Amino acid sequence: MDAPTMSSPPIDDTGPPSPEPVTRPPSQPSDSPWPLYEDDEDAAFVPQNNARDFNAIITRARHNVQHTVEPSEDSNTASSVSEESNHSLPAIAWNNNDQVEPEEPPAKVRKVHSPQEEIDGETCPICLDIWGNSGAHRLVALKCGHLFGSECVERWLKAQPAKDKTCPTCKSKASLKDLRFIYARKLIAADTTEITSLQKQVEILQTEKNRTELELQKTKIAHRACAAELETLKNSLLKSQTMKELISKRTWRYALEKNLEVCKDGGCRVLTYNCRTYELYVSQKSVNYLFPGYGIRKVNCIDYSLGQFVHLHPKPIRDMAYSQPRDLLLSVGLDSTARIVDRGILSATVNTGFPLWSCAWDCSNTSEFYVGGVGGIVNVYDFRNLSACLGTIACNRDMSPVVSLCSTPYGLLSCQLNKCWLCVPQDGIWKQKPMPVEGSFMSMSYDNETQRALVSVRPSASGSERSKLVVCKFSEGLTDKVMIDVEETFSGSARASLMSRSTFCKAPGASWVAAHSESDSALFLHGLDGARTMSLPAAEPALDVCSLYLNGNSILAALSESRLRMYRAVQTSV
Structure with a gap:
């Protein structure tokens, strides 16, 4: 099959003669598979194919060239022609770059958005x-x-x-x-519905985790504090056990240190201790006939010398109480008045209208004090405003005088001749709780350190029973109620013509309750917590007893109507 050739269009003889065509050199060889265009105007009609159409045309051209070889020729000739054709195609396509018109850029393709842009x-x-x-x-x-x-x-x-x-x-x-x-x-x-729900659960769990971690940290801190406190308590227990072992190997006895005559005419009744000035305040009768009545005498506990006398009441003084926080002395007497002494000077007087037997300062509110007298009445005052009474505690079932008052953290202890009460304020009303002690009473005292109360009970009128010293222990109950238990009871005097007072007495590693036995003419010290009981000879009855601690020494002061005896604790070996 011959290669295609381009021929001129036929000339119509009938028409007018046309001008002689201009001969131009062919732009391509005659054996090229591409059609030959005579002028540049025809090139405008050539379709502009993309790269894919171009490859298709090249493949078709190679196929046509291979079919031009005669079938009768041998295979060597055919292969040589084919090889020559294969080598000639690139020449056809690229050797005439200078003559081929440049292709126009492909048509603008619509931009397709990538998934990332979407x-x-x-x-x-x-x-x-x-x-x-x-x-x-x-x-x-x-x-x-x-x-x-x-x-x-x-x-x-x-x-x-x-x-x-x-x-x-x-x-x-x-x-x-x-x-x-x-x-x-x-x-x-x-x-995100499920995701939001899970996120909320995560937040809840995170909050719970944070709360648990916080509680864990608090628990660890509390554990460390408890461990430290436990270690401290262990050391304290070991130390106390060691001290007890050392103390158990020694005992105490009281020796007479000083015997002072306070007033020749008598009239001494009560005493109290000022721990600031190391002085004892002793009530006595005035020795000045120009100013009759009763007052207090100061006794220096360091050199046992008598000091200033302060006149206070026209009638006998029944009780005194010293306030260490306020440095004030409160005294009451049968003249129905309560008087306050500030640094040896009378500063205030309260007239209650009935004879007074006892007084006490409030242990929690240092500006308030209590006074008790006949009829079983107790009045409450504030020394900053003495014009009005803050309250009154009265017992309708017992009209006997109030012989002792003691302010405690559990309430006010009131001791009458026939009954002992624990008075507790509730909603502005004083509730009275009877103490588990029966009999006729002489006095009552309280020890803040051991939370014990000591009640002195008179002997029976028939003389069949001796006087008793009853030790009561105070504690908190399960329902915030005060529990009062009788801890110990000691036998006392067979008779009691005088209303003598008893008190607690202490020395390192030992404690006693001290009370005068009129029938035995002795001052008995009944041992507590295993301490040995002692008796101190006393020819004159001790109306009041006071224990004090001075310069590392335990001192016991016993007051009679005219004399003051001072005893000092002395350590002895077993």
């Missing part, structure tokens, strides 16, 4: 996270039309000043009230 349109422009259809990051729009996650845009607007709140994208004016939730028919976003 995802970019589904994310919040603030946090670049996918918004959802629920939860804190659900899809919202501002009035300008831009879309955001609700949590992000709210945080954005709140962070800006009120006058400068703008859209993060277009900077147009915006506010929180412009937020609109988008309820689209089709929202290409992650369904």
